[in-house]
Amino acid sequence: MQLVLQTLVDGLVLGGLYSLAAIGFSLIFGVMNVVNLSHGVIVLIGAYLSYFFWQTLGVDPLLSIPPVMAVLFCLGYVYQRGLIQLAVDRSSLVASMLVTFGVALMLRNLLVLIFSPDFKSITPSWAFTFFVIGPVTVDLVRISALCASLVLLSLLALALHRTGIGRVIRATAQQDLAARLCGVDVRHVYGLTFGMSAAFAGASGAILGIVMPFSPPDEVHWTINAFVVVTLGGVGSPSGALLGGLLLGVISTATSQAIGPAFPNVMMFLILVVMLLVRPAGLLGNAFSGSR
Amino acid sequence: MAKLGRRNFVKLAGAAAVAAPLIRPAQAQAKKLVFGGSVPLSGRAAETGLNVHHGYQTAIKFFNDKGGVEIAGEKYMLELRMFDDASDPARATTLIQRQIDEGVDFYLGSFGSNIVLPTAAITERAKKPMVQAGGGSDQIFNQGFRYVFGLFPRATKQFISSVEFFKSIAPRPKTFAVIMTNDAFSKTQGEGAINDCKAGGFELTDSFQLPEQITDVSSVMASLRAKTPDMVICTTHDQNSLLITRQMIASNTNVPLLYQTLGPQLQTYRETLGKYAGAICVQIYWDDRAAYKDKFFGSAGQFAAYYRQHNTRPLAYHTAGGATCITLYVHAMEAAKSTKPDAVRDALAVLDVDTLYGRVKFTAQGDGDAILLGPAIGQVQKGQVELVFPASAKTAGLIYPSPKWTEKT
Numbered sequence: 001m002q003l004v005l006q007t008l009v010d011g012l013v014l015g016g017l018y019s020l021a022a023i024g025f026s027l028i029f030g031v032m033n034v035v036n037l038s039h040g041v042i043v044l045i046g047a048y049l050s051y052f053f054w055q056t057l058g059v060d061p062l063l064s065i066p067p068v069m070a071v072l073f074c075l076g077y078v079y080q081r082g083l084i085q086l087a088v089d090r091s092s093l094v095a096s097m098l099v100t101f102g103v104a105l106m107l108r109n110l111l112v113l114i115f116s117p118d119f120k121s122i123t124p125s126w127a128f129t130f131f132v133i134g135p136v137t138v139d140l141v142r143i144s145a146l147c148a149s150l151v152l153l154s155l156l157a158l159a160l161h162r163t164g165i166g167r168v169i170r171a172t173a174q175q176d177l178a179a180r181l182c183g184v185d186v187r188h189v190y191g192l193t194f195g196m197s198a199a200f201a202g203a204s205g206a207i208l209g210i211v212m213p214f215s216p217p218d219e220v221h222w223t224i225n226a227f228v229v230v231t232l233g234g235v236g237s238p239s240g241a242l243l244g245g246l247l248l249g250v251i252s253t254a255t256s257q258a259i260g261p262a263f264p265n266v267m268m269f270l271i272l273v274v275m276l277l278v279r280p281a282g283l284l285g286n287a288f289s290g291s292r
Numbered sequence: 293m294a295k296l297g298r299r300n301f302v303k304l305a306g307a308a309a310v311a312a313p314l315i316r317p318a319q320a321q322a323k324k325l326v327f328g329g330s331v332p333l334s335g336r337a338a339e340t341g342l343n344v345h346h347g348y349q350t351a352i353k354f355f356n357d358k359g360g361v362e363i364a365g366e367k368y369m370l371e372l373r374m375f376d377d378a379s380d381p382a383r384a385t386t387l388i389q390r391q392i393d394e395g396v397d398f399y400l401g402s403f404g405s406n407i408v409l410p411t412a413a414i415t416e417r418a419k420k421p422m423v424q425a426g427g428g429s430d431q432i433f434n435q436g437f438r439y440v441f442g443l444f445p446r447a448t449k450q451f452i453s454s455v456e457f458f459k460s461i462a463p464r465p466k467t468f469a470v471i472m473t474n475d476a477f478s479k480t481q482g483e484g485a486i487n488d489c490k491a492g493g494f495e496l497t498d499s500f501q502l503p504e505q506i507t508d509v510s511s512v513m514a515s516l517r518a519k520t521p522d523m524v525i526c527t528t529h530d531q532n533s534l535l536i537t538r539q540m541i542a543s544n545t546n547v548p549l550l551y552q553t554l555g556p557q558l559q560t561y562r563e564t565l566g567k568y569a570g571a572i573c574v575q576i577y578w579d580d581r582a583a584y585k586d587k588f589f590g591s592a593g594q595f596a597a598y599y600r601q602h603n604t605r606p607l608a609y610h611t612a613g614g615a616t617c618i619t620l621y622v623h624a625m626e627a628a629k630s631t632k633p634d635a636v637r638d639a640l641a642v643l644d645v646d647t648l649y650g651r652v653k654f655t656a657q658g659d660g661d662a663i664l665l666g667p668a669i670g671q672v673q674k675g676q677v678e679l680v681f682p683a684s685a686k687t688a689g690l691i692y693p694s695p696k697w698t699e700k701t
């Protein structure tokens with residue numbers, strides 16, 4: 001019983017991180033129908049920025065989340081308007097995949113040039129703190145990662161459902177032509193959406209940096225993870241990403257415990273295939289363009 | 293500044309015309325010995341790949357600064373032609389094949405058995421020697437390759453000295469668990485560790501085989517806490533080892549001995565964990581304090597001094613291994629009195645020399661002699677790796693059992 005409880009808690013904590021890392025990917029896919037293959041590298045840029053703030057200014061990684069998000073929002077906006085939009089305008093949505101893949105390669109190597117290929121790790125003074133609740137041991141780093149993820153995902157949900165810009169983003173996602181007819185500057189909305197996605201990816205990177213060591217090649221892992229989470233939970237909504245991430249976390253730790261630690265990836269991709277066959281829109285899928 | 297007038301111009305031109313024939317023969321005198329290969333300068337294996345590459349560069353610079361090497365009365369300058377394989381075996385094989393096509397005769401190894409294995413198959417087919425300090429998987433040495441030489445003993449033999457170390461601990465540990473990842477090196481070494489430890493009388497409580505890239509080991513920690521073996525042996529690569537240790541600390545998973553084959557030898561690892569790195573044991577293949585004599589550098593210590601004078605990157609044993617690959621080539625060429633690949637290969641096969649890395653001798657299959665080149669055991673103490681086994685190389689006593697994570701200072 002203790003092992004089951006521990007596995008469940010570990011899975012939820014891991015899932016929180018997966019959710020936050022995937023929400024940006026989900027939003028871009030849902031609103032713009034763009035599969036952003038540079039998503040993982042944006043997560044890592046967030047981790048490196050947080051590492052930079054921690055190393056040079058001594059800023060706690062959790063406190064570095066707002067500046068990291070601000071920087072990545074701006075970069076994301078410029079990236080979308082300056083590159084992805086151009087690729088989509090001149091060619092097709094498939095071109096955007098190639099562009100984002102190319103950018104991922106370039107950014108990965110840029111990270112190597114700037115930060116060296118050596119792995120990095122953010123270890124604030126509280127990084128190794130843990131507490132025991134009954135039979136379950138939980139470490140502070142992972143529980144803060146889960147809390148930060150829940151807070152950020154809630155904020156995003158609020159922004160999307162309770163603010164004007166959120167309404168415009170949802171409207172554009174549902175029908176961009178109708179949004180244009182209503183006077184919405186769709187290109188600007190796309191830029192904002194990409195900026196928000198990059199900001200949330202960056203935030204997850206900052207949290208990821210406290211939880212585990214990271215190096216530039218890890219970006220592939222975070223792109224694939226985001227893809228699986230989004231397929232599982234559904235495109236374009238924070239609740240979908242949250243559900244997908246938590247499920248993936250629990251499935252991952254439960255598989256590891258019940259079948260063997262070598263099998264979480266096998267189970268993850270098995271579920272991906274099954275979901276694509278049975279419910280391609282995901283568990284909480286909606287009618288956004290990415291899932292149509 | 294003096295004006296370059298017509299007279300001065302004529303003088304200079306005349307001097308240049310006289311000097312030119314003298315310069316040309318001087319350039320033509322020194323032939324080139326090219327060492328090709330690939331090494332991970334980016335990607336997951338880059339940290340240690342860079343260490344190996346720095347070793348290669350240092351040795352090449354050393355020999356060239358001394359005016360090159362003399363083989364059979366002819367002077368040669370050394371040229372390093374390494375490319376970044378990005379820790380990708382497919383890319384590495386393309387790079388090696390291209391160099392074979394370009395006529396490069398001598399190869400140095402990449403880092404990681406998963407890369408060394410396919411690249412060695414290419415150099416073997418082309419009958420070009422490869423000396424490497426980056427691949428220890430048994431598969432490299434049990435396929436009948438004749439041209440591949442590895443500084444490390446094969447993975448299944450790398451645990452012989454470790455088991456002797458475990459036996460020497462008082463009170464003697466009884467049980468052990470092994471954590472390995474599903475890659476050519478880690479898996480082979482993990483399986484070797486299980487066999488050797490069982491043969492040494494230790495009881496296996498659990499073995500965990502993880503994916504090549506780990507992001508979470510909480511379930512492993514839960515299992516370890518449930519059974520608490522006396523020793524946890526991780527045959528994982530650097531980044532994975534760090535993740536495992538971090539999660540052990542953060543989940544308060546205590547064991548009397550944490551032993552990792554890779555990871556704690558890196559400064560990054562020790563700096564990240566700070567006081568928590570204390571008492572963790574690691575395989576150490578080389579230490580600059582060892583009394584190894586070297587024909588070229590003088591000694592291990594002098595190599596370390598030379599390296600630190602010309603590099604800012606911390607010195608690791610893989611760096612010394614990389615440099616030794618070059619010195620072994622020079623030893624072999626001198627012995628063969630030839631720079632023909634076949635002759636150099638034959639000389640390498642029977643080589644038995646003292647180097648900055650210790651006495652080097654290869655087995656008939658090409659891996660390093662397990663007794664001469666097997667690892668010593670280090671333990672992190674006050675942020676530094678101290679040698680705790682064998683007794684002859686000891687620089688400090690072993691801390692055992694390891695203090696609990698909460699009690700480390």
